[in-house]
Amino acid sequence: MRVAILAHEGFPDRAKTAVGLLRYADDEVAAVLDRTRAGERVRDHVPDVQDAPIVEGIDDVETSIDALVVGIAPIGGGFDETWRPDVRGALERGADVVAGLHYFLGDDAEFADLAAEHDCEIRDLRRPPEDLTVSDGTASEVDAEVVLTVGTDCSSGKMTTTFELAEAAREWGVDAGVVPTGQTGIAIEGYGIAVDRVVSDFAAGAVERMVTERAADFDVLFVEGQGAVGHPAYSGVTTSILHGAMPDRLVLCHVAGRDAVHGYEHVSIPPPGEYAALYESLAEPVAPAEVVAGALNTQRLDEDAAAADAVEAYADAIDAPATDPVRFDASEILPAVLGEE
Amino acid sequence: MRVAILAHEGFPDRAKTAVGLLRYADDEVAAVLDRTRAGERVRDHVPDVQDAPIVEGIDDVETSIDALVVGIAPIGGGFDETWRPDVRGALERGADVVAGLHYFLGDDAEFADLAAEHDCEIRDLRRPPEDLTVSDGTASEVDAEVVLTVGTDCSSGKMTTTFELAEAAREWGVDAGVVPTGQTGIAIEGYGIAVDRVVSDFAAGAVERMVTERAADFDVLFVEGQGAVGHPAYSGVTTSILHGAMPDRLVLCHVAGRDAVHGYEHVSIPPPGEYAALYESLAEPVAPAEVVAGALNTQRLDEDAAAADAVEAYADAIDAPATDPVRFDASEILPAVLGEE
Missing domain, CATH: 3.40.50.720 (NAD(P)-binding Rossmann-like Domain)
Structure with missing residues (x-):
């Protein structure tokens, strides 16, 4: 095309x-x-x-x-x-x-x-299928490993991290697929449901359907997260994806130096370690999952050395390996993401 | 009528x-x-x-x-x-x-x-208005006090507790209003938006709009919660209401003896104290709020004495006053709910 x-x-x-x-x-x-x-x-x-x-x-x-x-x-x-x-x-x-x-x-x-x-x-691309239903709470039963990107804000790198991880995994010979949940991911993959456009009652069900469908074709699924669980407008979408996908592991995406929600500057972003714990607490009652790695968007830092320092500090904060998957290399966190560490 | x-x-x-x-x-x-x-x-x-x-x-x-x-x-x-x-x-x-x-x-x-x-x-009643928008994150600025009922499951008494608390408050001379978020509440009040039927992106915005509208008419608003934050299908709706309403205080509703999600028996309900802490953690980044009281549905217990014991144990578990607002009296928790304790 x-x-x-x-x-x-x-x-x-x-x-x-x-x-x-x-x-x-x-x-x-x-x-x-x-x-x-x-x-x-x-x-x-x-x-x-x-x-x-x-x-x-x-x-x-x-x-x-x-x-x-x-x-x-x-x-x-x-x-x-x-x-x-x-x-x-x-x-x-x-x-x-x-x-x-x-x-x-x-x-x-x-x-x-x-x-x-x-x-x-x-x-x-945002027009949802007409036959969506409520979730059955069964995505954890799929055969594929499911990895979900979550964020501390919108536009924090979830979509990018999802695709970078999938590419890196494929280079390692892993049969990896992407579950896109937003318009860009859908445009790239030619597949997916824009979860933010789905009726709230069916949002988790839409994610469950995609995970179940794609799990039949791949060994590892990278599910694209949306929004952030501390976002005043989009947290419902975030939660629906977390509980609809029932992921095995989470990757936390964050923008270096961003400390307030984009467009909602009166809402502070909690420190990354607290944010990781919040996602884990929220996952726990439905399908427990840990933040096993971090993706830091260091675009605003000019120097690679400063970016590397920021990544190291971020890894310490979330107590997990981290990288900037665009500036550095997604494969640095791949062992943790694939559960091999 | x-x-x-x-x-x-x-x-x-x-x-x-x-x-x-x-x-x-x-x-x-x-x-x-x-x-x-x-x-x-x-x-x-x-x-x-x-x-x-x-x-x-x-x-x-x-x-x-x-x-x-x-x-x-x-x-x-x-x-x-x-x-x-x-x-x-x-x-x-x-x-x-x-x-x-x-x-x-x-x-x-x-x-x-x-x-x-x-x-x-x-x-x-579930047809949403056509001009809904994303939330501005401003519900915390309204003049009214905002109390939200949250639950450990669907059908745990949130709607009932909301109306019982509003009635009890009115009996005490408080200018109290209800913000209905589901079809029954809307049918009763002749006002409201069924949040579960709203496009996910606009769910918090719909709640914010209602809270802002009704805050102009009342001193205290009782917002009807939906679902539960640990519910595999409806947690997105729950989260949208929590963050859209930006409540001052939370009332946790629970069914005595229920330990698995209704219709999703493979999903356990965490202990009430943990559940209260989860709601507080989730509220924190957007608008901090504490679980100040509990409403226990004791319908399945035949004896009043057993129900009273269950309420006492529940109050201990969430470390806040509790009642069964139908079997006993919503006014028992009203001081805590109104922030007067």
Whole structure:
């Protein structure tokens, strides 16, 4: 698949889906749409992913594309009307449109008509299956080992850590799969349910279904966590994933130096050791699991030496091996994550 | 309002909404529909609520009614097709139909047509408002004192305790209101959002909205909790309510002698003291709150003396005053609940 990624006014820092696709997906990225950076290139901002031109809008994408992917997710998940010409233009070119917004583009009359007219497809990644049910509390019975990434905040590296661990495990010859629970992971894997969009009663059930399905295909599953259990808005999603997945082990993701919840600066983030204990206490009554490793996002630290020091301090704080899976190497924590330590 | 309550094959033990309405609502109950108990009376089964005849079906309700309320909620929230003649009959008589199912009766073509034809209304209590948003993390700023009931399981007495505490507080002259979060509470209050039916991302936001709205009208709010934080299917809803409401104090509800999650017998319920500590740990990062009192459901104990012993042991276990608010008196824990101890 060759795709263009819409990331207006957000690339790269507020365009998590765009960067995730550039880094992990098999798709070829023809262009990134960001009208504030037109003329620049992806590698000017993110050095270690596939390169592509950044353009003003869909009409500036010169090659043919199979799909336009909406690569930013504003808080609340709304559709920005300034994106309409790009979505319209993509459909008029016969390209599919893939989006992970709360607002379903497939329900937009203009887009639905255009898609029908040009014989292309609108895929709303957050639209949940219609036959979800409550959890049976049985995910712990699957044959696969289940590892869940949990975090001290949103955007703390859970999705990245999940994919980095799966890649590292595969390099070690482990038959590892990913269970994506958010729009970026789903876009990358072409599989998954956006748990934050599921009716609360069925959220754990949705995770249980995915773990059960994927356990039939893999020996080890890396489940992508969402939110944080101390997040004022998203903790319910976090808890549903923890109890729906019934993981064997947890990996705690944290951003070095972040001490307040992003967007909720009045809410402090507890120290990592306390946070790890809180996840373990919450897991205990349903399916006990320990935080066996940590992933520290050291992006904001310029020097590798400072990042290494931060990782070491983080490992001490959570009393488990840690790494920065992007800056350093996910395989450093793999033995602990796989239960081999 | 005069209402009939549908509770086929479930009255009274599996008809929580029916019993809640009989006990707490201002509505006059003309009849309970339960085809397995036709000819009996409400008071044959539940002694301390308003009495009414139990009948076979809607055609046996002899007085005029304003509404038929569906008073049972099967696991999964589906519609039982054997109820169709009763719903149809109610609409044909011009009565409204009120239901708290996941399956929305208003979306059923036959019922929608009948409602239009007979100029009556179908109210699906679980249908969430369309303009919900993520939480801002601001419920702790409201002027009212906020008390949340939490539980060690589903059906452990949270709704009952919420209403009993509000009634007891009003008797003491406190300007107390209820924030209902489930279909029965909503049916009783004529206000509320069924949080379990809200998209996960917006569940805490829905609670925050209700707390903020109702805090303008009352000095003390009793928020109805849902599920339990150690429940394999519903813990996400529980957590969303805890963090969305940001309560000042918690009341822990438990069923005497219950040691496994209802319907999930392979999942043990931790001891009450540990459970209280878990709620406090989970509240801490967002808005600290302590379990200040306990409500023990002693329904299964025949003797008052045994029930009193169980309450005393429960109070010791959670290190806080406790009562059975139905068998004994909610006012026993009111000073602690109101923060006056």
